Structure formats: C-alpha cells, structure tokens
Amino acid sequence: MTDVVDADELLRRIQRGRERAADEERAWRERAQSLTATDPDGAREAADRARAYEAVQLVLAEIVNPGAAPPTMDGVRQVT
Template sequence: MTDVVDADELLRRIRRGRDCAADEERAWRERAQGLTATDPEGAREAAVRAETYAAVLRVLDEIVSPGAAAARADEVKRVT
C-alpha cells in the first residue's frame, strides 16, 4: 500500500484526521463527565483518553495552520 498522493490529498486526509480527533475528544470528555459521580476510575480513564485526542488535535492543527495556536494564546493573554 504505497499510494502516491499530492499535497491537496494529503491536506484533506490530515483535516479528516483532525475532525475525527475532535469528535473523539468531545465524546470522551462527555463520557468522563457522565461517569464522574458513578465511576471515578472510569471517569479518569475517559479524561486521559480525551487529553490524548486533544494532543493529537493540537499536532494536526499545527500542521494545517502553523502558528495559529500560538497566535490565539497571545490574543487571550492580551485580553485577560
């Protein structure tokens, strides 16, 4: 499986992966919140999984929009 893809296709695949990571992060965060009262250990595990997807999302965001996260962080610092 050695497909040759152009830059546009590669960017589409990265964006699709980023969207998937965002969906998974959201789902695991919701699960963690739902388990907090009834299953603290399960809630911790779900929170860790959510953070893992958040890290993947940050990396893919940086690939698609280099420096955008740093610019947003600087803007937040100036506003607060």
C-alpha cells in the same frame, strides 16, 4: 502501501483526522462527565483519553497552520 498523494489529498486526510479526533475527544469528555459520580476511575481514564485526542488535534493543527494560535474548545483553552 505505495500510494502517492498530492498536497491537496494530504490536506484533506489531515482535516478528516482532525475532525475525527474532535469527535472522539467530545465523546470521551461526555463519558468522563457521566462517569464522575458513579465511577471515578473510569472518569479519569475517559478524561485521559479525551486529552490524548486533544493532543492529536493540536499536532494536526500545527501541521496545517504552523505557528498559529492553538485551536480552542468552546472558545476556552483548557490547560491541564
């Protein structure tokens, strides 16, 4: 793959990646909540996957806006 992209296209790709990671995080968090009562192991795995997508979002946010306050989910930063 030898495509050359300009800065604007790179920024668009990073933003799409952030949006996708946010969607995936949200889906895995919902799954974790729905599995909590019936499948604790599955809920833990889903929560781990959600945290992985959260980490992706944080890294991409730092690339786009270095040194800024980290993005929050629903206005509250979750520390785990």
